[in-house]
Amino acid sequence: MNKFFICTVIIILYLNFTLSIFVLQTNFKNKYATFGGCNFETSIVIDSEEIENIDWVALDNTTTIFQYQLEKFSGTITSPVYFSANIGDIIFYVNVTSKNPSSSQIFPQKIICYGLEDNTDPPWLSTFNVDVFSASLSFDFNKYKLTFRGAPDDFSPIWSIFIGSEQYDLPSPKKSSISYDNMTILHYEPSEFEMISSFDYPQYWFTFKPIERYPYINVMESPFKPKVVSSNIDGTFNYFINLKSIYYGSLNFKLQYQNYSKLSKIKKIYNNTYFLLNISNITTNEIVLNNNRLFNINCFIKNQINRKEIEYTWKRFLWDTTSVAGFPFGYGSGNNNEFIMDFSVLTTLNLSDQGYTFDIGGETINFNGPNTNSSGPTILEYREQDYFFNVRRVYLKYSTQFSISSIILNSYSGGYKSNGIYQYYSTDFNILSGDLKNGELEFFYQYNIMSGPDFEILLTDTNSISTELLLSYPVLNNFGFNVESISNISFLFNDVNLTNSYGYNIMYLETNDSPLSFDPYLQIIPQWDNITINGEWINSRYEFKFFMPPNIVPGDFEYAIRTPGLHYILNTELPYEYQLNVICDRIDLMGPIVTTMNKNPSLGVALIDNENYNISWVVTINDYSGFNNGYVVVIGSIDNILYNVSIVSPIEYSNELTYQINITLNNNTCTSQTYSIAEMVLYDRYGLNSTFFMNKAIDYTPNINPLYPIKDKSFFSIETECPGGVFTQPELKSFDFEPKSINVGSLNRDVTFTYEISIGSGIKEYPIVYLTSATFQKIKCNDVITTQVNSTFNQYKCTLTIPYGFGLPQDIMVNLYGLIGFGEYFGYSSPTLRTMGYPFLIETSFTVMDSQSPGLITGTSLISTEGGSLLIYGKFPINGDFNVEFSQGYSLTPSKKSGSIIKVDDVKPSNDPFTISIKNGNSRSNMYTITPYRIKYFRPILTSKCRGTPICGGPTQGTCDDVLGCICNSPWVGVDCNSKVIVVPQPEFNNTSPTIILNGTSDNSESSIVALVSVVAIREIDYNNKVLHMYSFDKWDYISNNSKLSTYSSNIINKNGTTTPISVSIEYFENERKIEFAGQEIKMKPSSIKYTIYIEKYPFSTRLSQLQLILSATAIINSDSDSCSNKEFDSTTSQGSDFIKLSISNKSLYGRLIKRALVDSVPITISNELLDKSLGAISDSHTSQSFIGINVPIYNKNVIIDPDFSLLLNSNPSTTNDNENSICSPKPSSGLSKAQLAGIIVGCSVAAIAITFATIVTIYKKKVIAKQMKTFSAKLKPMSEN
Known part of the structure; x- marks a missing residue:
């Protein structure tokens, strides 16, 4: 048995220590040592607005092993803190500094690190059985968890767990619920494979017929895992995997899959070819410019694959930067048979002697800097702050002899360091004050990516001299969550x-x-x-x-x-x-596939003998979901000429499409070369794509190659032969740009480039300006305007906005690449432009934004059409007084801000693009356009039987759908398709309350129906439906928007004295129209009315409370004949809503109550209920009344509800008269009942109808409500007294 010893950490424990102004809470937990030490984590909660900052210090004997400072920005702090320590005595302090110095306190902490006597390594797992399924061992929450992937049906291998010197054997699960019987492979491909480029690695397909949903399949030696991408009609699954490897040469891949109790294997060998650049004669030429060293690098490259991407790696002592660029960047003069590589790098004269290299395509160029004995930057102050979504803000105050160049974050784990896990250049960090030598800066990082308990910050200056700040900060904290x-x-x-x-x-x-x-x-x-x-x-x-x-x-x-x-x-x-x-009926997780391909000419060489000679490929594209669009790129093998062909289906979302890709060549201008499909991207109707790139330098994405079924790769290329001739190549005649110097910290950073080229025999592609920094960041100017000056000259002009901070702390190199003539291309690096007498460097300067500047918006987070929170990215003065202005006419104050990120909440919903700008005082930033993405919610699938006798009114009135219920044929409506909409005249809006009267008198029948709908009250109820508070509406403010829309507003005076505004909009729909609410499409019937109720923030009594909005609906019919009334409350299937139907004889008031609301701008499911019994609704044979409660869960800001109402004519009155719940009476004999009064009213003019009916029913309703309110008040009085 293992013996444990306890390592006690010295200190006194103060938890929940209370001062007069704040409370400190911590949650340290004792740990068991792994790798000879413990990683500790805790979180703090400071309940005070008086805190300035918090310092955490851990001491090992007298040596500080950890120090961390958390700045108090605003509000209550909840932040994780972490540190590591060896087994031994540790002292850990928390120093809390308040605005009142007398209240500052030091909190010592006590923790314990338990160590194992004979083992400092974590337990490990092993088995002596071969060809078994996989298993893993992990440690979570003081428990070791053994996880099996798959389990056999009749075989139980023994697994051994080693803890120190002890071994524990346990069998794996047997006869588990996971069964993999009959897991044989039905088909796999390809059987042979030969690479034609670095990107063209094998893509294997396997077809299984598994019993289980996820069978165990694994391919060893591959970083990817097989994934199901489609299914077939016979129930088989198709799996796909990229066999890309980081290793080169002859590789043996083994496919493993579970078959009964064994792992079956299929072995395949293919040659992973490394397509090296054929580089020779590398030369460097140094140019000294002020304090800069500009190196011009030239080399010869032969037999280059067309437009192949090339890797450039800038290695500096402890870190390196890899950049990938394809044609035309770096390509000088020549063609793909042989050309000169021409590019440059920029350093300083005082570069560190620590050594650095520049790699290009696997070839290394060494540089040596002088021994300047310079010291690195000094970090004067360091702070961190949790900002949002596991993103931390890092603040540094620095001082350096030279300028700040970059910030590197390196991670440590298990004694190993991962260099350059984060690299920040001048465009990434933000200088808040000062300058490049003495100042303050901030940057952000997402700490869940970091993999180790320790990391270091390298602050690097222009000479590549770094200062290291080593922190023990294990960011992988699970917070005790399981x-x-x-x-x-x-x-x-x-x-x-x-x-x-x-x-x-x-x-x-x-x-x-x-x-x-x-x-x-x-x-x-x-x-x-x-x-x-x-x-x-x-x-x-x-x-x-x-x-x-x-x-x-x-x-x-x-x-x-x-x-x-x-x-x-x-x-x-x-x-x-x-x-x-x-x-799902079928699986389709893959983009479209090319199943057949033919080329023209199919054999031999295409002889280009006229001005319009077409070479072509005919492809057949298949996709289960339907093909949408795509494109194909064809490239010439000698001059890198590019043709981009769009593919659009003439039939929308066709499952199979035959398309011809045509390239037109001219015998007077063509070059004898091979034209190849070098790129193909195809999209299906849902955005899934399949991708083929011939020229990628590195690609580990698991995209499906649309051309994988085409085994004969000779179909990808067509060889051409053109007539010979004498050509004059185009030539650069002038090159200039303005301005020559620029402040990259200013708001105006535009540079305009102008250059002229003699056309010669013709220009196939014009060149593009590339700007490169000393850290080898690249940008290019794409928006080129071409002007033909005369028959021999073209002028090109392009304006580029240089990114904020780009190039710092040195100048920017200007390059011009990509001029294609006849069989050759031309490019000009910055030193080459200098040699030709043209400007070649942009001088940079930098000043920090002053406090009155509005800043610069560079981007935003995504936001939906429902609105919500928005993050605004850019560069902003740290002390600015900002407002974010929206083009819809409102502004918001940031809820959080820094020099790089501004956050605003409560962005209003918008279906259309809108613009924002930052206002700081009287200054406004640039306008930035935001296009919200549309959230389409699902229509709920409810199980409900179709209704009606006959079902859905019979075949002429509707049809029954097992999922959606009755689908009605126009003009029939209702859940049983047995009703028609009664066309009513446009109602007159009440100018005192949100009460509407619908008068249905247009069907020439003996009886007419008049309906009244109104908003009655709001009440707060608890989880037991007990009424906590109830509010009626005594006064409404009326606004007439237009003849069909009116708005009413009122206020609730809450028990705590606060006010909750409420507004009600009533809209009349004369014709049928589709609208959208809470992500759901709603069809409004003609002559219907819709209520939109908007309730703002309400102070709920408990977190389990909810609000209940009470509506009243009343229908009255005038008739001298016998009559029956009935009410129905139920759910619809097709619309995801409840409905209330108040029927009297053959007419009804129909109310649709959507079971969704916008709660804090988010669609939330709500409930509706009938309150007739509790509120005492009154009904008789000529009158039907109901009270409906719409229940809304607790919310923070606001809620929007959207019911609607209409009058219906029932085709089958027996559904009312014969219903056992109907209230029927014989013909009235004497007296004036309410129904008779309504009948008298109907005989009057329309205006009199509305006035008199409103008077009678409103008085009647107020009496009822008054009685109810009196009852409620009596019930609530004891509660308020308590």
């Missing part, structure tokens, strides 16, 4: 049918600790790329809006709940009721 932390998971929609359909859904996560001390994530796993959604704390739970693509694997939707520390809780670990069920 399955037991979850109290409930639900979805806005479940049992979602994704067969050729897609949309958005919302997952609701409820936890035992609410809210959590971190921002949880939802990880979606059904497509190629994992999609991460941030959780929002709304209505006492986390909400995750996520997109569900069409035609995915049916069954349980794959997702995971993730912490910032990359700890996952998979949906397979959660109970059945937490699952989201997906329905």
Whole structure:
């Protein structure tokens, strides 16, 4: 048995220590040592507005092993803090500084690190059985978890767990619920493969017929895993994998799959070719310019693959930067048979002697700097702050002899360092004050990517001299979050049918600790790329809006709940009721595929013998979901001439398309060369793509190659032969730009380039200006305007806005590449332009924005049409007094701001693009256009039987759909298609309250129906439906928007003295029209009215309360004949709503109550209920009244509700008269009942009808409501006294 010893950390523990102005809470937990030490983490909660900052210091004996400062910006702080320590005595202090120095305190902490006597390594897992399924061992929450992927049916291998010197054997699960019987491969391809470029690696396809949804399949030696991408009619699944490897040469790939109790294998060998550049005669030429050294690098390259991307790597001591660029960057004069590479790098005279190299295509060029004995930058102050979504803001105050150039973050894990996990250049960090030598800066990083407990910050100056700031800061913290932390998971929609359909859904996560001390994530796993959604704390739970693509694997939707520390809780670990069920007829997770290809001419060489000679490819494209569009790029093998051909289907979303790709050549201008398909990208109707690139330098994306079925790759190319001739090549005749110097910290950073070229025998492609920095960042000027000066000269002009901070702290190199003539191309590096007498460098300067500047907007986060929070990226003065102005005519004050990011909340919903700008005092920033993305929610699938006798009114009136219910033929409406809309005249709006009267007198029948709908009251109820507070509306302010729309506003005076505004809009629809509400399309009937009720913030008594809006609906019929009334309250199938139907004889008032509301701008499911019994609705044979309660869950800001009402004529009165719940009476004999009064009114003029009816019914209603309110007041009085 192992013996444990306890390493006690010296100190006194003060938890929940209370001062007069603040409370400090910590949650240190004792740890067991791994790798000889412990990683500790805690979080702090400061309940005070008086805190200036917090210092955390850990001491090992007398040596500081960790120091961290957290700045107090605003509000309550909740922040994680981490540090590492060896086994031994540690002293850990928390120093809290307040604005009142006398209140500052030091809090010592006590923690314990437990160590294992004979083992400092974590346990490990092994088995002596071969060819078995995989297993893994992990340590979560003081427990070791053994996870099996697959389990045999009749075979139980022994696994051994080693803890120190002890070995524990345990069998794997046997006879598990996971069965892989009959898992044989039905088909796989290709059998042979030969690479034609670096990107053209094998893509293998396997067809299985598994019993289980996810069989165990694995391909060793590949960084990718096989993934199901489609299914077939016979139930088989097609799997796909890229066999890309980081290794080159002859590689042996082994496919493993479970078959009964064994792992079967298929071995395949292919040669992973490394396509090296054929480089020779590398030369460098140094040019000294002031304090800069400009190196011109030239070399010869032969037999280059057309437009192949080339890797450039700038290596500097502890870090390196790799840049990838294809033609034309760096290409000098020549063609692909042989050309001169011509590019440059910029350094300083005082470059560090630590050594640095420049790699190009695998060849290394060494540089040596002088030994200047310069010291690196000094970090005067360092602070961090959690900003949002696991993104941290880092603040540095610095001083250096030379200028700041870059910031590098390196990660340490297990004693190893990962260099350059983050690299920040002048365009990435933001200088807040001072200058490049003495100042303050900030940058942001997302700490969940970092993999180790320690990391260092390298602050590097112009001479590549760095200062290291080493921090023990394990950012992978799981916060004690596990399955037991979850109290409930639900979805806005479940049992979602994704067969050729897609949309958005919302997952609701409820936890035992609410809210959590971190921002949880939802990880979606059904497509190629994992999609991460941030959780929002709304209505006492986390909400995750996520997109569900069409035609995915049916069954349980794959997702995971993730912490910032990359700890996952998979949906397979959660109970059945937490699952989201997906329905799909077929699987289609792949883009379109080319199934056949032919070329013309099919054999031999194409002789270009006329001015319009076409070479072509005819392809057949297939896709289950339907082809949308795509493009093909054809490139010449000698001169790199490019042809881009768009592919558009004449039939929308065709499952099979035959398309001809034509390239027209001219015998007077062509070059004898081979034309090849070098790029093809195809999209299906849902945006899935298949991709082929011949010229990629590196690509590890698991995209499907649309050309994989074409085994004969000679079809990709067509060889041409052109008549010989004498050509005059184009030539650069002038080159200039203005301005020659620029302040890259200013708001105006435009540079205009102008150059002229003699046409010669013709120009196939004009050149493009490239700007490069000393850190080898590149930008290019694409928007070129061509002007033909005369028959021999073209002028080209291009204006480029240089990115903020680009090039700092040195100048910017100007290059011109990509001029294509006849069989040759030409390019001019910065030194080459200098040699030709042209300007070649842009001098840079930098000044920090002053406090009155509005700043510069460079981008924003995504935002939906529903509005919400918006992050604005850019460069802003740190002390600016900002307002964000929107083109819709409103402005917002930032809820959070820094020099790089501004956050605003409560952006209003918008279906159209809009612009924003930043206003600081009287200054405005640039306008930035935002196009919100549209959230399309699913229509819920409800199970309900079709209604009516006959069903749906019979075949002439409607048809029955098993899912949607009755689908009515016009003009029939209703849940049973047995009603028609009664056309009513446009009602007159009441100018005192949101009450509307519908007068149905147009059907020439013996009886007429008049209906009244009004907003009665609002009440707060608890989880037991107990009324806590009730509010009636005594006064409304009326606004007449137009003849068909009126708005009423009022206020609720809450019990705590605050005010809750409420507004009600009533709109009349004369004709049928489709509208959208809460992501759902709604068809408004003609002559119907729609209520839109907007309720602002309400102070709920408890977190379990909800609001209930009470509506009243009343129908009265005038008739001297016998009559029956009936009311019906139920759900519709096709519309996802409830309905109230008040029927009297053959007429009805129909109210549709949508079971969704916009709660804090988010569509939320709500409920509706009938309140007739509790509120005492009155009905008789000629009158029917109902009170409807619309229940809204707790919210933070506002809620919008959208019911509508219309009058219907029932074709079958017996449905009312024969209903056992109907109220019937014989013909009235004497007296004036309310119905008779209504009948008298109907005989009057229309105006008199409205006035008199309103008077009678309103008095009647007020008496009822007054009685009810009196009852409620009596019930509430004891509660208020308590």
